Amino acid sequence: MASARATSRSLIPAALAVSLGAALAATVALRASFDGERAPIIGLAAATGALSVIVLAGAVASDRSNAIGWGIGLLAIEYATSVLGEGSRIDLAAPLIGALLVIIAELAYTSCEWRRPHAFIAAVELRRWLRIGGVVVFGTLVGLVALALTSVAGGVPPALLVVGGGCVVALMVLFAVLHRQV
Amino acid sequence: MIWAPTARLLAYPWLVAALLVAAIAAGRPELAAVAAPLTVLLLVGLATSRRPQPPGSRISISPQRVVEGDTVTVTAEVSPPAELEVLEIGLPLPPGFQLEGQANPAARSRADASPQSVVFAVRPLRWGGYSLGDLSVRGFDDFRLRRFEMTLPGQMEVRVYPGTDRLRTLIRPTSTHVYAGSRVANQKGEGIEFADVRPYIAGDRIRSVNWRVSARHGDLYVNQRHPERNVDVVLLLDAFTHVGPSGAGTLEQMVRGAASLASAWLRERDRVGVIGFGGALRWLEVGGGARHAYQLVDALLDTRVVFSYAWKGIDVIPVRLLPPHALIVGLTPLLDPRVVTALLDLRGRGFDVAVIEVSPTPHVEAAGSTIEVMAQRVWHLDREVLRSRFLRAGVAVVPWGEGDALDVAVAEVELWRRRARLRGH
Numbered sequence: 001m002a003s004a005r006a007t008s009r010s011l012i013p014a015a016l017a018v019s020l021g022a023a024l025a026a027t028v029a030l031r032a033s034f035d036g037e038r039a040p041i042i043g044l045a046a047a048t049g050a051l052s053v054i055v056l057a058g059a060v061a062s063d064r065s066n067a068i069g070w071g072i073g074l075l076a077i078e079y080a081t082s083v084l085g086e087g088s089r090i091d092l093a094a095p096l097i098g099a100l101l102v103i104i105a106e107l108a109y110t111s112c113e114w115r116r117p118h119a120f121i122a123a124v125e126l127r128r129w130l131r132i133g134g135v136v137v138f139g140t141l142v143g144l145v146a147l148a149l150t151s152v153a154g155g156v157p158p159a160l161l162v163v164g165g166g167c168v169v170a171l172m173v174l175f176a177v178l179h180r181q182v
Numbered sequence: 183m184i185w186a187p188t189a190r191l192l193a194y195p196w197l198v199a200a201l202l203v204a205a206i207a208a209g210r211p212e213l214a215a216v217a218a219p220l221t222v223l224l225l226v227g228l229a230t231s232r233r234p235q236p237p238g239s240r241i242s243i244s245p246q247r248v249v250e251g252d253t254v255t256v257t258a259e260v261s262p263p264a265e266l267e268v269l270e271i272g273l274p275l276p277p278g279f280q281l282e283g284q285a286n287p288a289a290r291s292r293a294d295a296s297p298q299s300v301v302f303a304v305r306p307l308r309w310g311g312y313s314l315g316d317l318s319v320r321g322f323d324d325f326r327l328r329r330f331e332m333t334l335p336g337q338m339e340v341r342v343y344p345g346t347d348r349l350r351t352l353i354r355p356t357s358t359h360v361y362a363g364s365r366v367a368n369q370k371g372e373g374i375e376f377a378d379v380r381p382y383i384a385g386d387r388i389r390s391v392n393w394r395v396s397a398r399h400g401d402l403y404v405n406q407r408h409p410e411r412n413v414d415v416v417l418l419l420d421a422f423t424h425v426g427p428s429g430a431g432t433l434e435q436m437v438r439g440a441a442s443l444a445s446a447w448l449r450e451r452d453r454v455g456v457i458g459f460g461g462a463l464r465w466l467e468v469g470g471g472a473r474h475a476y477q478l479v480d481a482l483l484d485t486r487v488v489f490s491y492a493w494k495g496i497d498v499i500p501v502r503l504l505p506p507h508a509l510i511v512g513l514t515p516l517l518d519p520r521v522v523t524a525l526l527d528l529r530g531r532g533f534d535v536a537v538i539e540v541s542p543t544p545h546v547e548a549a550g551s552t553i554e555v556m557a558q559r560v561w562h563l564d565r566e567v568l569r570s571r572f573l574r575a576g577v578a579v580v581p582w583g584e585g586d587a588l589d590v591a592v593a594e595v596e597l598w599r600r601r602a603r604l605r606g607h
Contacts, residue, residue, distance in 0.1 A: 069193025076197065076216060080204055083212050094212035098219040109190055109326070119270040119289025127267070131324060135226050139219030146218065150211040161206055164214070168202040171221065175195050178228035179187075 010114035014060040017107035021056045021071065024100050025049030025078055032082035045081040048074055056108060065112040072105045090151045095143025099136045106132055184331040185233050191327040194224050227325030234263035234321065234330050241315050241336025250309055250345045253282060256302040258317055258336065262290045266321035266330055271300050273317055278308035278342075278429055287320070308429045309344035309437060311483055313337050343479050344434075346442040347588045352450065353595050355413045355509035356534045356603075363412025364450040373409035380406055412452045414468045414505045417443060420514030420521040421460025424487040426545035426584075436513045436540045437482050439588050443511060444482075448475045456481050457503055459521060461488030465503050496524045496531075509534045515542040516568055516579075529575045536595050537572060537579045544584045576602060 029046040052074030059067035079097050114120075153160070198217045205213035240259045248254055262269040272287030282303040290298045306312065315336035322329055358367040370377045379395050382402030390404040417440045424433040444454045448470060455468035456478055466481040504510070510533050512525045529535045549555040572579045578598040582591035 065189035066192070068189065069197065072193070073197055073200065076201055076213075079216060080201075080208070080210070080213055083210055084208060091212045094215035095218055098216035101216065102219045102223055105190070105193075109188070112189075113326075117272065117287055119268065119285060119287045121268060121289050121291060124268050124289075124291055128324070128326075132223070135223045135325075136219045139222035142222060143215035143218030147211055147215050161209065164202070164206050168199070168206065171202070172195070172199055175198075175224060175228065178225070178231075179191070 009120065010111045012111075013107040013114065014111035017060060017104050017111060018053065018057045020100065020104050020107065021075060022053045024075060024097070024104065025053050028075075028079050028082050028097070041081055041084060045078050048078040048081060052078060056104070060108050060111045063112050063115045065109055068105060068108045068112070071108070072101055075101060075104070090147055092144070092147055092151075094147060095140040098143055099140045102132070102136050102139070183236055184329065186329055186331075188322070188326055188329050190325075194220055194327075198224060223325060224327075227323070227327045230325070231323040231328055232265040234265035236332060237261050237263050237269060237319060237334070239317065239334040239336065241317060241334065243315050243336075243338045243340060246338060247341045247343065248306060249343045250306060252305070254304050254306065254314070254340060256304065256315060256336075258300045258302075258334070260290060260298060260300060260317075260319070260334070262292050262298065263321070263330075264292055265323070267292055267324060268321060270320045271317055272320070273302045273304070273314075275304060276312045276314065278306060278310065279312070279314070280305045280307055287318075306340070306342040308434065309342050309441075309483060312340045312342065314340045341480065341483060344438040344441040344482070346438070346445045349442060349446040349589050349592055351589065351593045351596055352443075352446055353509065353511060353536050353592060353599065355415070355507075357507040358411035358413050359453065359505075359507065361412050361453075363410055363452055365411055365413055365452070366408045367411040369409060369411075370406040371409040373407040375408040375410075376405060377408045378406045379403045412450070412470070413447075414508035415443075415447050415452055415454045416468060416504060416508050416510045417454065417456045418510055418512045418514075418521075418525070419456065419458050419460075419482075419485055420512070420516075420518060420540075421458045421462075421464070421485055421487055422490070422518035422521060423515060425515055425517065425542040430584075431545060432515045432540045432542055433485065433487060435582075435584060436515075437485050439513055439538060439540065439582065441479055441482055442588050443592070444478050445475060448478075453505075454478060455503060455505075455508075457499060458485045459494070459499070459524060461490030461492075463494075463498055465500070467503055468505055468508065494520050494524075496527045499524075504528070504533065507534070509536065511535075512537040513540055514538075515540050516565065517542060522568065522571075525577065526571070526575055529577050535577045536599065537577055538588075538591050538595065539569075539579055539581045541581045541583045543581075573598075578602070 029042065029049050032042045032045050052071050055067060055074055056071030059071055083091055198221050201213050201217035205211060238261045242257050244255050256273055258271060260269065260271055269290050270287040271290060275281060282305055284302065286302060288300045290300065315338045317334040317336060319334055320331045358365050366375045379392050380403065382391065382404050386404045392403050392405045395403040419436055419440055424431050426432055440456065444456065447454045451470060453468040453470045456466045458464035464481065464484060466478055510528055512521065512535065514521045514537065516522060516539050525535055525537060549558045569579045578595045580591045580594040582588060
């Protein structure tokens with residue numbers, strides 16, 4: 001049984017995760033709404049965003065960490081829906097969306113971990129968040145570089161798609177290898 | 183030992199895969215860029231994650247025999263594995279134990295390379311035998327992609343003895359034993375308490391001569407005294423029924439009462455035995471001394487209700503457990519007819535019997551409807567009839583309510599017995 005202190009501590013990351021998730025969902029929906037030609041897609045994106053916030057809030061409220069992935073996935077779907085049909089214009093804010101998704105997910109998982117009896121050392125938590133921050137910044141830069149290269153290339157040629165597909169497969173294989181090694 | 187993926191590792195690869203596949207399928211590089219931070223986190227996290235070695239530990243518990251409410255200290259020296267940033271060390275507490283002050287689990291960081299002492303002070307709230315000392319440890323890798331869990335074995339037996347009330351009065355038995363003790367016997371002999379005077383007969387000690395009476399009667403008279411003897415007491419505990427919440431019902435009250443009575447009698451150098459009369463018969467023969475006191479309390483700790491339909495009378499009690507002239511004190515809620523019959527049978531066989539009724543009334547739910555009120559009144563009347571059966575048989579029955587002092591109940595029993603003796607029961 002979680003202590004009252006553990007429960008109250010878990011409220012901080014939970015509130016941050018849900019509010020950040022809601023803000024991200026709203027921002028993505030609003031950005032898409034400026035483009036008046038894509039009204040049906042915007043409605044779908046907004047609905048997906050709202051659903052994602054509900055799922056995320058439900059997951060942290062009911063301490064179901066397995067559902068957090070679904071909430072984050074729905075947020076990603078909302079963004080994917082909003083960028084569909086944008087033509088050749090490339091959204092350079094995409095890596096930032098990815099960074100926010102990681103931070104929201106980590107906050108939500110932390111909230112669930114803190115719901116149970118846990119030991120808390122402030123210095124250790126700080127180090128952990130600095131590590132996550134560093135990785136997220138690096139990942140964002142990687143994403144930005146990839147987008148910049150794509151925009152310089154003037155779109156996504158079919159050859160690059162094939163290479164990308166190969167990279168995805170290689171990445172998944174790498175995940176599996178690392179996963180087995182640990 | 184568990185070294186398993188956390189919910190993160192179950193979700194993140196799927197998200198990355200889905201985003202990258204969607205990026206290729208839709209021809210939108212933004213989706214791959216969204217996946218980039220997550221991909222980097224996964225790659226770095228998995229690359230830096232290492233399976234930890236089981237931490238070394240040394241666990242000790244002190245003391246292993248305590249009285250309810252005392253503090254037990256569990257000390258563990260644990261070396262956190264270098265692969266985990268923080269090792270959480272938790273002490274699973276059995277029901278009836280309370281942690282004092284400090285956090286559970288406690289945390290030890292890998293910065294503390296040398297073995298770290300973790301001290302848990304716990305307070306047992308209920309008597310009994312408990313297994314304590316297994317520690318559960320938990321930790322995560324740097325990005326919390328994998329979880330490490332294991333149990334450090336350190337289980338030891340902790341005996342928690344019931345707290346005893348200091349009794350000012352004790353039930354005085356009608357007859358004493360032949361061994362020296364602290365009770366003034368009814369018989370006349372060598373002792374301190376004056377009993378009577380009688381004419382001198384050859385062999386009497388000169389120091390026993392009562393010179394005043396001798397001078398008055400013109401013949402030698404000697405003083406007679408009551409010798410100090412001990413008594414045999416058998417505590418008969420009703421282990422057929424238990425009323426009330428677990429840990430705070432009639433059984434717990436009964437055992438606490440029995441422990442108080444036994445320690446008081448043993449302090450008076452009397453011999454005490456105990457019989458747990460229930461679905462399973464448990465006993466400890468009468469005996470005295472410090473060693474017997476510990477054995478007796480240990481026997482009381484094992485008292486538990488064993489449900490049984492079998493009819494059991496006093497014939498199942500071995501004869502050697504009931505010494506002649508022993509005082510038998512029944513501690514019972516008077517709910518099971520088998521105990522009632524056994525106590526009346528013992529009285530019928532000439533034993534000196536007294537009953538302390540561990541009252542079940544406080545644990546009875548309040549009556550709501552008229553029928554329930556009526557039923558409770560009938561039940562109370564039924565119990566009154568039962569008590570009057572005991573009283574008619576010359577057995578004192580005194581209710582001992584939850585929270586009441588046992589001393590008062592014992593004094594009431596003694597008062598009733600004194601009156602009964604005067605009436606010539």
